[in-house]
Amino acid sequence: MPEQLWFTALLNKVFAGPVTAFLNQLPAPFHPVHPEAPISNAFAMEILVVGILIIIFLLVRSRLSVEKPGAIQHMAEMMHEFISDQGADIIGHGSERFVPFLVTLFLFIAIANLIGVIPGFESPTVNPAVPLGLAVVAFVYYNLHGVKAQGPIGYLKHFMGPVWWLAPLIFVIEIISTLARVMSLTVRLYANIFAGDMVTNSFFGLVAVGLPVIFLMLHVAVSVLQAYIFTLLTTIYLGGAVAKEH
């Protein structure tokens, strides 16, 4: 029986049977190691973050009004304008259709990082698979939109660089640096949150009262900042992928 948070234990008590039965139908690597607890902590926390986000969105949606906007509508509009202005700055015109994805990415990562501060919960992002999943989703998203905007040949052509006689060398360098983006997005997010957790735990071990609050505040600031950096970098990669050479 692995060590479980109370929310994970609750989910496993209710859903262990169907989930294990489903996973056992798939090929061997997917069979759960502990059949009575197939849902891991990270997965349960991700489900919780998605649930919180859906509740927030439903709350905002139910209170939308044109004449008398309330507080929650102001906050939602501020968030949307922030990401939308940044998208327009970096991507130029035609950035409107990427804004929902970017806002969702930002809110998911911010809330996933912050949920670890509450006792009894753990950030799903301290499990390295979760930032990897986010980075792969962002990578597939911007490459798909790049290919859609410029066609597959046109998209590959912009890896070739400015001059044709350096193209083989520059193509290899560009492909490697594009693949390295997945790794850098993953490790940046994972290491920041994991190191914040480790530092906070070390200081809780050293000085039980007072001083660790400073590190907790630092961890909260770093959580939101890293969510913003992830979204900003995805916006920059999107801008580079869909940019039309004039």
Add this chain to the structure above:
Amino acid sequence: MRKSTLFAFTALVMMFVAMPAFAADGSAAADHSYYWALPIGAGMAIGIAGGLCGLGQGKAIASAVEGLARNPGARAGLLTFLIIGLALIESISLYALIIAIQIMGKLQ
């Protein structure tokens, strides 16, 4: 969904399902004679990465403060660039931390 999207997702799923090919085989008697070097390597990784990132961040902050002193009205824009720059430089030192953690994990 469109055919190209379907194709892309199928390719991803096939790569996912190819995971059994990465099953590791057992090792013979392990040779631990180099284990004295691992903590030295981990310490050097953190030391060098931390030192150079400290220098880089110091330079970034110095330019930002100097720019602010010349033009106090540019505070908001400078703050944004400063924070983004510091976070990106910080991430380099965190890559070294991940490698150091993996090196120390090899000891166990």
